[in-house]
Amino acid sequence: MAIDVSFREAWVGLADCRHCASRELSLFAGLCDDELEHTRCPVHQYRFKHGSVIYRAAEKGHDIFTLRTGLLKLERFLPDGNQRIVRLVRPNDIFGIETLVNPVYEHDAVVLRDADICKIPVETVQRLGQVNPKLHQEIMNRWQSALSEADNWLTELLSGTAKQRVARLLLKLIDHQGKCSLLSREDMGAMLSVTTETASRIVAEFKRQGLLSEVGHNLYTCDEDGLLEITDA
Template identity: 25%
Template sequence: MPSNLNRSLIKNLDLFKSLSDAALDSILETAQVYRLLTGDAAFRQGEVADRFFVLLHGHLKVVQVTPDGEQVVVRYVNPGDVFGIARAMRRPNYPASTLAVQESLALSWPSTEWDDFTATNPHFASNALQTVGQRLHDAHARIQELSTEEVEQRVARAILRLVDQSGRQTPEGIVIDFPITRQDIAEMTGTTLHTVSRLLSAWKDRGLVISGRKRIVVCAVDNLIRLAEGPHTSTPQPTDAKV
């Protein structure tokens, strides 16, 4: 077991809660610790998918470059999440890059161990399967949003998803608990930085959010939910959104 890794760091994660100390020790024997500074990549799009990971601390964003050269923020990785499981989906290469948005700590294992890893740890396998299913559901939902919803709805939904995944209550409101830029939100929602900036400024004037450099606080969740549900209560739509 790596000497710089405390067993309790993974014992309390949902993926590993049901495992005995002996099972944890066996898992950690082949684990490698990854320390990522802001901007570091755990792996990059197109690289051979030779390892899979579990995030222990921090936050990562999954970024994909389309054939047209457009960058898309696919999702965010939160502590306790398994990621980099391309080989589990029978893909030889990583379909996207995964970058640290703040200092982060992860464990990784060789992809060649995935089948044995899941066979001997049914709880981990079940959680990993749920993760894959949730990602497929989220991908289908985003395709539907891009096809049918106005830009304000998409931005509201994206922020609400982040609040649900990583929101932390503060006296100001619910803060998204990792650095996130307006450009990130634009790349999540298929729109432009200018459009996101205009929307957030309008919402700030209405008391819905507080936004600053790499920081978003939601002050009125119910109002943001109403915006996400339909355009009938929304701010007039900017005309420069991508469709």
């Protein structure tokens, strides 16, 4: 269940962009230390628990965000009340970037795994982008990446059989250690446009086949080759 949490409650402190472990993958990756020092950019860091809502669709947008750790979903609700998840946000991804040209957010942003998030004022990004070509180019690259991810979502996760869709989603969820945490069957169903029962049945089948092996609470190793065979069938 989604939970509204204020930024005041989730605030951790000011982010130290110069010494951030994700510096080379961040929005400011192209800036040297001197350039970053002179931006005087007030980047705040927050920690949100699973189920927290970062923002809701149609809310006025004053900030864009970078995900440092965790996992988020961007979703919207259709006129018939059904949920449609349009994108997953993973570490080092930017979200809410539409507010650079639109006054409101286009989706609900909801935490799927406990998340560390940096918040950057839109006016700051716009100002810096006008005077720093490197940052402007990085913004354009991130924007294109977000659009490409949305296109890939439609072509990869909403086509093929239900089994192929689940296999493709699991491959997207695998982290750098070769492990993945399963999402709820409701979220899987909404992402893949299948029923919750179908998502649950296929996950159970993958477990029986050894494609998913539990190594901790809701933590699994994945047989990537076996999942790829299903997606390519």
